[in-house]
Amino acid sequence: MCTTCGCGPAEHHHHDHDHGHDHKHEHDHSHHDDHTHEHDHGNEHRHHHKVDTTAKSITVETDILAKNNRLAAGNRTLFTSKGVFVLNLVSSPGSGKTTILERTLRDLNGTFAFAVIEGDQQTDNDAMRIAATGVPVKQVNTGAGCHLDAHMVCHAVENFDMDNLDILLIENVGNLVCPASFDLGENHKVVVLSVTEGEDKPLKYPSMFHNADVMLLNKVDLLPHIDFDAEKCKAFARRVNPDILIFDVSSKTGEGMNAWYEWLGAGARKSR
Amino acid sequence: MHEMSITQGVVEICESTAAGRRVLSVVLEIGELSNVIPEAVEFCFEACTKDSGLEGARLTIERIPGRGLCRECAEEFAVKAYYGSCPSCGGYHVDIISGEELRVKELEVE
Structure with a gap:
């Protein structure tokens, strides 16, 4: 069982890292399975023989995201203790997140020690692009999943030398909806919007722009060639989030x- | 479709609360600003509860309307979306005071 988050090997299906020793802990996994089977048997038994008259109501009042939030808080504690500044980059696909990272890493790599987590449903194409800059990178493939969660990040950072890191950049899955709900333990959520998208995206996807602290309006070199009202777009973003910090x-x-x-x-x- | 992860979270919370007993019904509170579609949760619930202690459980979703408090004039009002402005002063500096809930409220066990 994992000591950080308590997960068994079966719960590691969302990411593709391979550290062999974890996979030996099969006992936990089998135990869970047996447990479930026992339940099934019990259910069938009761179902066949009597109508339940002792139904009991339990007040729960538990946040559905509590588990993710707990793991995110664990990540945040780790990042703070190691003095690492962490950003969670979110956007729709094709806004230029990876290109922003590539340029940032090439320009600042001598100044700060970086690491990058790349989230995509499939392929390690983006990780290859980041690796070409010489910065340590871990690709996380979510498969059918539409977002990174705190659990995936907690295992992805096992690949980095956290003691000698200044900045961790997490490129989330390209999706303006789902990643908004999942805290990863970052210092800031940075939303990237490119001028080739609609200027009303902040209104169409308000949760993401509401939850982000920073917005990068990318591809501004194309502004002279297209009908995109940058000021209107920024005004929309500030309607959803009056405190959002915007960089062109x-x-x-x-x-x-x-x-x-x-x-x-x-x-x-x-953060140091 | 992050509702699948959300629904898996619901199942985990219920199973841990029920501690082995069969779950007959579940009540969720989903805020109107929570970025979660109740219909999608209902859709995922059947798939996520199959072969679990929640199989066949009745799912009830209570919606919680969005409410905001204007930072400029302290007006409290209904918020339909994050870009809603204060009906009193027209400002956008609004603190959301309800509508972002995502909770398992209660459940009924055998």
């Missing part, structure tokens, strides 16, 4: 990236 950037030309780097550096220094 182009990960292609580098425009606006310095302001983002300064913010990133300030956060990393504060």
